[in-house]
Amino acid sequence: MSDRNWLAPSVILTFLSGALAFLLIPNYAGIVPALLVLPFWLLAAVIIGSLYGFFSMLLAGVKHPFAHAVQEWPTIRRSGVCVLVAGLNMITFMWIKPLLNYLVPFWADPLLANIDHVLFLKHEPWALFTWLNSSPLAIFYHRGWFAMMILTLLVMSKAPPSPKKSAVMLSYFILWSVVGPLIHTLLPAAGPVFFAQMGYGDRFAGLHGAPETELLARYLWAIYASTSFGPGSGISAMPSMHIATVTWMIIGFYIFARRWVVPIAIAGLLIFLLSISLGWHYAIDGIVGAISAVLCYLLLRSFYRRRVPEPPLSGDLPGKPAQASS
Numbered sequence: 422m423s424d425r426n427w428l429a430p431s432v433i434l435t436f437l438s439g440a441l442a443f444l445l446i447p448n449y450a451g452i453v454p455a456l457l458v459l460p461f462w463l464l465a466a467v468i469i470g471s472l473y474g475f476f477s478m479l480l481a482g483v484k485h486p487f488a489h490a491v492q493e494w495p496t497i498r499r500s501g502v503c504v505l506v507a508g509l510n511m512i513t514f515m516w517i518k519p520l521l522n523y524l525v526p527f528w529a530d531p532l533l534a535n536i537d538h539v540l541f542l543k544h545e546p547w548a549l550f551t552w553l554n555s556s557p558l559a560i561f562y563h564r565g566w567f568a569m570m571i572l573t574l575l576v577m578s579k580a581p582p583s584p585k586k587s588a589v590m591l592s593y594f595i596l597w598s599v600v601g602p603l604i605h606t607l608l609p610a611a612g613p614v615f616f617a618q619m620g621y622g623d624r625f626a627g628l629h630g631a632p633e634t635e636l637l638a639r640y641l642w643a644i645y646a647s648t649s650f651g652p653g654s655g656i657s658a659m660p661s662m663h664i665a666t667v668t669w670m671i672i673g674f675y676i677f678a679r680r681w682v683v684p685i686a687i688a689g690l691l692i693f694l695l696s697i698s699l700g701w702h703y704a705i706d707g708i709v710g711a712i713s714a715v716l717c718y719l720l721l722r723s724f725y726r727r728r729v730p731e732p733p734l735s736g737d738l739p740g741k742p743a744q745a746s747s
Contacts, residue, residue, distance in 0.1 A: 422729040427587040431594040435510040440597045442516035444732050452649060455515040462508040469568055496579050503578035508565035514597045514599045518655030521605055522645055529610040533659060533703040540704060546627055547613060550698035556710055562695040569688060570629055573670040579678045584725035589673045592717045598667050600713050612658035614638045614700035631697040661702045665710035667692050672718050
């Protein structure tokens with residue numbers, strides 16, 4: 422088995438998403454600004470990858486880091502291709518997300534808010550976690566999640582080819598290109614932070630996020646209200662792609678780097694709570710996102726296992742035995 426088993430369909434999904442956006446988007450003004458995300462994505466990947474590589478070699482006791490990096494160049498190059506394709510895929514999602522705002526009218530907010538009310542025994546979940554709302558945690562919710570996603574892509578991409586790796590990697594692209602847009606189309610919701618603007622009343626009037634959240638919310642609403650496109654625009658609550666990808670991260674680390682799964686899971690739980698407290702999502706958005714990620718991985722793992730026998734894992738750090746397999 423080779424990495425082509427997941428890379429080829431990932432490239433195809435990315436191309437199809439981009440082509441669909443070009444065909445349907447009514448305003449091409451939003452195309453170029455989204456492309457400007459790619460250099461920042463790649464720069465972040467270089468920084469995160471360098472730090473990850475340094476600490477990996479430090480933990481493995483590598484005496485000549487530069488020589489080891491040269492020796493590992495094929496792996497580094499493979500990781501670079503993975504991050505590049507993932508970055509392009511992210512850009513196509515940034516085209517599709519605002520496009521859906523104009524193709525699919527929002528209607529599901531009251532339904533999702535009522536589901537939350539039932540799940541939390543007639544309590545509003547956001548009111549239970551407002552103590553989390555601070556500028557540092559709001560920044561972590563956006564920037565920390567972004568860095569965690571890139572780190573996971575780098576860690577997973579360096580693993581040897583296997584059915585599990587193909588399932589994990591392709592899951593990432595299917596979540597962004599298929600699952601997210603499809604569920605949004607079925608249950609279009611703007612989220613608690615926009616509940617009043619959507620004309621549904623003052624149910625979330627007591628919700629006050631951090632200053633960063635309120636600033637971003639004003640930007641997103643201005644773009645939406647003006648029926649225009651901007652970089653990073655687009656409103657979508659269901660499903661929570663933050664939680665879908667966090668669940669994907671936990672799955673990947675559990676399989677290929679289990680020693681790190683506990684801190685990743687703790688960070689993921691914090692992101693889930695922040696998605697509620699800051700008002701970006703209903704709790705059910707995160708639950709559906711998490712279930713989607715698990716189901717996506719299990720279905721793909723079953724598919725790849727039927728095609729290719731499962732080889733043993735070679736470990737998650739240079740010179741270390743495999744931690745676990747799942």
